[in-house]
Amino acid sequence: MTASFPLRAHTLALDPATLAELGITGPAGLLGASSPDGPLSWLRRGEGLLGFGEITSFTGSGPSRFADAEQWWKTLLASAAVDDSVRMPGTGAMAFGSFAFSKTSASESALIVPALVVGFSDGTAWLTQLTVDGTVPTAGAALALLRDIAASHTVPTSLSTTPDTPSVGTVRSGALTEEEWKASVRSGVAAIARGGLEKVVLARDVVAEFPEPVSRVSILQRLVALYDECWTYGVRGLVGATPEILIKVDGSVAQARVLAGTLDREDEPAGSTGFADAVLGGSLKQRHEHDFAVRSLTRQLAPFATDLSFPAEPFILELPNVWHLASDVTAQLASSNGHLPTSLALVEALHPTAAVCGTPREDAGKLILELEKMDRGPYAGPVGWLDGAGNGEWGIALRGAVLEDPHHVRLYAGAGIVEASDPEAELAETWAKFRPMLQALQLPNHP
């Protein structure tokens, strides 16, 4: 989809009175609006961005997919007319995006500019109308569009967040059976034992099949309701709720949330206290895995930063399905030739991290292609949004799935393999990581 006229964007603040008049209480309430497929989404803790409609987009693949996307966005911005009285990250010109994990993937990477964006951040709400057809966006036109969307808002009556609601869907293995995947894990462990390779992240896919069409909106609504601490993303057919941030850029500050080290909450003995601290924080294997991930991220980020900081000890991130060892990294960005790096430039430099690929990166990447026997598609790739000022938020597309057609959903999950890994335990870890999507699809925990 190419733009025929220059991009135009108009952003206005949405005051509480207007929101109340339209019956809008927050982004989650707007999810069910406009179309059964629902909007482009990036949501967390009652804030975030929703994009309605698509006016122009970039598609690309291969090793230059990030650079090509950046070039496309810069070209679009060069002739853009932006009227933005709010001036916050995500206001004015913006696009949602999703990138394939691998440069060899058949899956297309995309940046998508919506027709209308509703944003909520730090207590401020705004509305942006964007056009590429020569029409001049105005406050009146933007509000009229929002009014239509808010009026069409329907809350599906079938929505339930009960995890054990019986479902009519079935789940089958994807590229590999469980036994085959465990054999791949054993091969991974053997490769590490031979030396050279320290860690490889091996993933697998399962396919959920439904006699009735699945509702993208209901999936997003359940993820938002259950995984408030995660970033719920929806970019076309890619949906999920990730706990991991590859990079967030807000002006001259960049932040990342690095995870590695996982414990299934179902394994917690009844009545125990401090279980996660003892098992996760106290495990050398888990700490080792976590350190790989933090070191890899900071090494790649360092050339772009004047200052980099992260706590000496990771913290334990508690999610409904698992605990993770987590580290929040903050960087003060360095300008080069008077320019700060854009979020997309940092995405290109950081992807793939050791959390989803391994160490050393090249060797791990080759082994992944050999052992997983699947195309990861957008799984474990960057997903998020960017704006015209260089800001953006990019998560790693984990705990997610691709809606392949109305009746088939492909779920992905992986685990970091080190020399001490046990294939059975790693398999169980993938089931714990499938759980957010299984819950969102109202499927049993471990079919």
Ligand SMILES: C=C(O[C@@H]1C=C(C(=O)O)C=C[C@H]1O)C(=O)O
């Ligand atoms: C690979 C996944 O998760 C990654 C691997 C982790 C681990 O091995 O402990 C933890 C969080 C993520 O960085 C996934 O969710 O599919």
